[in-house]
Amino acid sequence: MPATANSRFVEMHALTALEHMRFTTRHRIEGTYTGRHASRQLGGAGEFVDYRDYAPGEDLRRLDWKVLARTGKAYVRLFQDETNLLCTLAIDASGSMQFGADPTRSKLSKLEYAQYLASALSHVIHRGQDQVGVAILAEELLALIPPGGTASHATFIQDTIEKLETRPAVRMAGALRQVFEQTRQRGVLLLMSDFLVDDLDDVFAALRLFRHRKSEVIIIHLVDPDEERLPAGAAFRFVGMENEGVVHCSPDEIRELYRERFEAHAAMVRTLALSNGCDYRRVSTAIPYLQTLGGFLVERSG
């Protein structure tokens, strides 16, 4: 448990209600320490799951002597190992994530939303005795903090998330590959992004690497309501947030076509995610992050 929560994105009083919840995985994982998550290893402790023939040289402590006595056959008892969770929170720090901030309406940008969500998740994961790390993604990997379970680690992660700054970037696959190369554990990769990138196929190609490693990949697709539908008004001068230039137009003239394009993009992200064995969740920043987190944890807990 972190000694102090310095990050403005960690609202302790709000997270108190979620402390009893645990972030669970749907796959067996590899952890560093014994935990409460099903390990990919079938060890000699934990919950019995099966028998198998004894092979010479195996640890005799796992031999089921009672069965040997009754039947004269040597069987080894298998138990499900439980281990702790290694979760890496990957946050998209591209310029497009800055969209949506509106102080007058207390509306969060996608990045702020991701910061709140990631900070809360890190808190929840840490409270569950699991290890959490963070990766900041742009054109390249900006920061990678491997999962850790100490309170100071969690605080460090939250500080890192708080100080996160965006950069104009339209590619993310490279950064993901860097994460893949710099990590070894088969944990959980939780990617929070708006997926407004030019190399969407490459991104999912990189995610496939994680899946090949048997890591669980969870995709949080952040969508701002003003992205889903263009704002009302006669004429706008839209300025790209990633040095894409300027477009003058009347939203009314392209509203429907834009919506079609955006939905097609979202559908493509979802299709790619699901087809690559990733867990996909589209999150609107209009929904409070605590509500989103609660629903996510409830769903994960099965």
Add this chain to the structure above:
Amino acid sequence: MFQNPWAILIGVVAAGLPVAVHFLTRPRPVRMPLSTLRFVHEAVLHRRTRHRLRDALVLTLRTLAVLLVACAVARPFLGQAGLSAVDEQADAVRVVVLDVSQSMGATNHGIESFERARPLAARHLEYRRGMKADLILAGARPVSVFTRASSNFSVLRDELSRAKLQPEKLAVQEALNLASEIIAREEASPVLRREVLIVSDFQRSNWGAADFSVLPSGTRIELESVAPAEPLPNLAILRVAAQGRAEIGRDLRLEVEVGNFSDSPQTVTVEVVLGEATAQLSGLCGANSKTVLTGDLALREAGWQTGEARLLGVSDALAADNVRACVFDVRPAPRLALVTREPATKRPSASYFIERAISPVEGTSGDVAADLSAATGDGLARLDPARLDRDVIGSVDLLIVVQPGRLPEDSINQLASVIRRGRGVLYVASDAADAANLRLIAGATTGMLKFPAEFAPPAAKQPRRNLFLVNVQQDQPPFQIFGDELPALLETLRFSGGLDSRRVEGALAEDILAQFNDQSVFLASATLEAGAFVVLNADLSASNLPMSPLYVPFVGELVQKLLGQGRRAGEIACGEPFALMLPPDAAAAAELSMAGPRAGEPVAGDLSDDGAGVLWKGDSAGGPGVYRVLLKGTPIYAVAATIPAAESDLRSVPAKVFEERLAGGREVRYRSLTRSGSEEHDTAWSWLAVACVICLLGELAALKSFNT
């Protein structure tokens, strides 16, 4: 070239309005950072092509519609480069000819053609660098403002604004000649552009014989017509005259010629007021034709009777020609004298036949006989040619000379004097003495009395027998009254005797009124000053003429012709030069005064003593009305100044005629401001209007097809 060029300026401004409105009403964009710009960009790219096409189409069509409306209002003349359209920088001399004749007073929709023409002419008198101009006001005597083209346009425009309509006929050729002179006065230069602009109604009666070849070659001629599309209907009194002499106590047979220049027949009523006498003449006047209305007017006072004829109940394009002044010299019954050697008792004889012919015609012949009896102391109304009394001769209006034998010199001189004094003489020639007498009479007038033929006794071996008449001038008195029956009447006539004749070279053919089949003259006339002399070459006792039904009216007409010759009241055309010999009553010019129709206005012309009397001569007759010459306050002569009948026919010469026939090798452009039709080339405005409507429909279709 546009009729309303100002509309183009307005059009250009108006054409900018859609563009201005488009940009002014374009919403100001709100700046907004957007993460999904790629989708916006894709959508815009997809839509923009379509929307840009729509916007361009709508804006183009809308702007085009406005421009087309402006062009339609401006009324372009396609295919006709106007004078203003040519090189503006070149040196030019321009002569503007403005028609100020009476026909320009025709009103169409309440506006006179002249008032339509004035601004047109003014438009061509705007200052332009390198251009000199002159203005010709073209009436009966065209006058130019300057003798040479000038760049003082303000004076030209002032003169133009002061120009007034004149009750005159347009002297087309004089105007063109004057324009030619003005242009010719400019230094010949290959770069000098010569322009003649004529603003007129281009009446057929005036312009039909125009010859533009008098203008220097290379002159650009532009004709601007102010005549309406269809000729304006017009009724006019073209002539007021009397049949025969106006005599006191005897009804005057009036002839009023009315012209109906419209496409429908009209029933016309003309009121003639002459002194205190009034008459109304009515009749039907066919479409585009003239008709002569006749009626009687009882005159009770002698002397010069003035008045006017007026069309009643007529409201037409040209009101000025609905009234026409007239004047008649009402005289006492004529006095006739028969100069012959034949005794009154000789029957049949030529003198007997003449006497019998005159009596039924002249109802007052008894008075003549009585007067002559009193004068001569003879019971017969006959005068002995050997002893002609000067006083008696001076008191008669007409002398009829029949078988006088060889006239003494004194009688010859008296006869010549009678003719000079404006009296008439009818000479019935039949034998050799007559041929000699005629030569002597002509000689007594020092050759001024010129017969169209020389008379001579027939050759002894070629007796004149069974002659008949040919080459009869049917439309002239005395044959005019017989009309279509004349050929049948002449067929029966056979003549014997008379004189041979030889036509005098250079004599007027119209003075020979009839000929025999051997080409000798039967009837010839000659004039000397105010008098008239008619030779009837026939032996009446040796021909069947006296037995013909034609005879009495024939002689009567002859007598009327001769009686009307001396003091025939006449007309002069307004604006035209005139020269009138006053009757012998006018002794000396110094004793005479003149009076016009309007008190206080000077009377045109001067009176001067001529060798034979007093001559009233002027360069330009005044306005319509009666002008009188007074001797001690008493009128001794009067004449009516009238609007020329040609001005009443308002039909115009077609443009094609100008361009193809009258141009005389010059470049002529014809333009009409009010006329429609293929020949006028100004139908473009209607096509522009159609194009404008098409543009607007196209705009609607574009908006519809783009679902806007």
